[in-house]
Amino acid sequence: MQKQRLALLALPFLLVAAAPPHDPAKLRDAALKDDTAWTIAEGLTTEIGPRLAGSAQEARARDWAVAKLKSLGFKNVHVETFDIPGWERGEERGAIVTPYPQPLALTALGNSGATPADGVEAPLVAFANVAALQAAPADQIKGKIVYVGNEMRPAQDGSSYGYFGAVRRSAPSIAAQKGAVAIVIRGLGTDSHRVPHTGVTNFEAGVTPIAAAALSNPDADQIERIVAQGKPITLRLLVTPRRTGPRQSGNVIAEVPGTDPGAGIVAIGGHLDSWDLGTGAIDDAAGVAITAAAAKQIMDAGRPRRTIRVIWFGSEEIGGNGGQAYFDRHKAEPHASVSESDFGADRVWRFETKLNAASAPLTGRLEAALAPLGITKGSGTASAGADLGPWVRAGSNGIDLDQDGLRYFDVHHTSDDTLDKIDPDQLAQNVAAWTAMLAIVANAPESLAGGRD
């Protein structure tokens, strides 16, 4: 009570500069020394490991998350469940049969169809990229296994994933429409290891799914070298994932209650589910860890003006279901701003905002508080990620803390996404940036929630 009154008294001062107990600079610098985020990431990846949406492992992750968030002192910790269409991996093997027999390292894409139980063997037809596949006549493809390459390279802002992502998102459906019996792609990875990159694909309505798998980059190189020799290639594939029917997923929610219930919610989070191949360290134990650790910094310093809601989303990977479920359930609640951490664990290098007019003063305060961490202002195009994006599209404020993505697609969606890929120092820089952002946004004296607060 006393704390609450103190915060209200401090309000006029906040208009000039952030006041105790939530001085952004002080909290930011203290957060650099906090290991809460590391502890969360270590615990989730060790004690749960892989946690595919809809699986028993994801359900265990929710139980783990509730216990962890309660133990950290958060309030109103609870799970909001929803159903998803389940999909799970089966066997997956592949080989070059001719001209040079040898095994291939590959993995099924999410939503892939299956080969027959004893596999499929067919001639390969290869395309350099999606455009070449699109341009090819169906009679060149019918009855064959399609290969599609891509030229994705690392980019700090991850933008390469947009354009080149079509090879995974669209090529399988196009190949299926043209009569291919299966498809293998050069996966969306910037590494050169025998660890193929999975990720979701989607078949257009009316298209019967075919087996769709990603090759590791060294395997794609091998295919392309043989293609360059002009030799006909035959592949054998055994890929047997299946649709399981409806499965339960859920979002785990925790709060730092604010002193001003009418000021709108500051929603932050990452996603709790992961692909099944690795232990989901950079995607996205890091994101849930960073956001919860930053919220805890604020909580431990005293009550902020606004309620901070930490959401650990379920089923982001296989269809963005958790984000949509949260929006559908909470859309009547005013949100002052939304922010997601879902791009690894490397340092924040830029912040992006998408703010309504009343919230414009936040930008300068963010710039000042984040610059000492090496973070610059972007071009005003925040998206709030896959899970909180619906809010920005519906008009809420969005603030992105953009992580350096130069290494992200080296291990993204592979078995190699494990705890050792997280750099503790860069993880702490993330927590510091999020703490500073929360100190500013959760305490901002302006009316942020589109005039609703």
Place this chain on the structure above:
Amino acid sequence: MQKQRLALLALPFLLVAAAPPHDPAKLRDAALKDDTAWTIAEGLTTEIGPRLAGSAQEARARDWAVAKLKSLGFKNVHVETFDIPGWERGEERGAIVTPYPQPLALTALGNSGATPADGVEAPLVAFANVAALQAAPADQIKGKIVYVGNEMRPAQDGSSYGYFGAVRRSAPSIAAQKGAVAIVIRGLGTDSHRVPHTGVTNFEAGVTPIAAAALSNPDADQIERIVAQGKPITLRLLVTPRRTGPRQSGNVIAEVPGTDPGAGIVAIGGHLDSWDLGTGAIDDAAGVAITAAAAKQIMDAGRPRRTIRVIWFGSEEIGGNGGQAYFDRHKAEPHASVSESDFGADRVWRFETKLNAASAPLTGRLEAALAPLGITKGSGTASAGADLGPWVRAGSNGIDLDQDGLRYFDVHHTSDDTLDKIDPDQLAQNVAAWTAMLAIVANAPESLAGGRD
């Protein structure tokens, strides 16, 4: 004929400095621009791929090698076969059952025994290293699955593989003797990827082999984190390799005939076989490629004094059989010097010699010719590697061109040993160093073969 007479006339001059056509400096610098080695490494890893000793793939590799060496212009190209005890990989899967169920990335060690066909599930007992395993009483181990860690770190000269190698070479036999039902080790790798490192183990006479597998480093980290929590661990393993009975392997031999048959042979080579997981690029397509490419540089410049014999050994990995077979068959032939390339494809940084008194003048000539490539003189402890080591131990001259091993154990014996791991520039530096060495040794006027020439 004319060339031969010219070489003989040039002999007195060679005592002062290397004369045309084999000027070490000129040939060395020309070799930096030659892509023969790359072409061999690319061809072998692409057109054959994995080539486990005794397999059909290794036999195909011999056919490929004979054709390649003939097409390069070598003389007396032939295969010398021998039998080996065959071993081949079966299924291999593992998982933590309790306390935190999740799959493990592992691979059987060469010569591993098998679990029952439906696997084995047992409590884990963990040791930090081989010394701790050795010190433990049998009743602590009986009926359990043993885990043994190791602290191997990269070293430029690869020396870490000696000491830490005991975890792979010896721990399985020790664990079996003490009644373990299976063993998993932290593999001998310096990377942090989910690609476990295989390699040979040996069970002592009278010890019944147990299933023995290597975990990738991230998986070993995971086990050690849970051990550190003090939680009892149960593992499930399915590892079903088998001994196949006798299989045929063979050495592929090619020569650059010398002008002086009595001057002893200069024997160089690498090994043609590889582990079955990768395509054997750095281990050891690089070695066969480097040595053949260097010999071709000499051949193309004219006939050297001594015959250069290029040997692409079979079955190095599983038991060093090819090297022993060559020694047993050829030990009556005087060898002027022996040198093997079997430590990857990174640059040569040091040369080592082990020379008889008459051959001592070679050292200074090697030092002068190799220094411009950044190569320094070692401490006089050449070993000539696994395949040609028997010759050095029997008193022949040995010359080692030591490659930089700081990255070697990142991919050594994994599925990740693929062509992309070879740096073409560093490969060319190797060829240049070997060319300079051959120009000096094959033409040296001294009597090198222990007084037998």
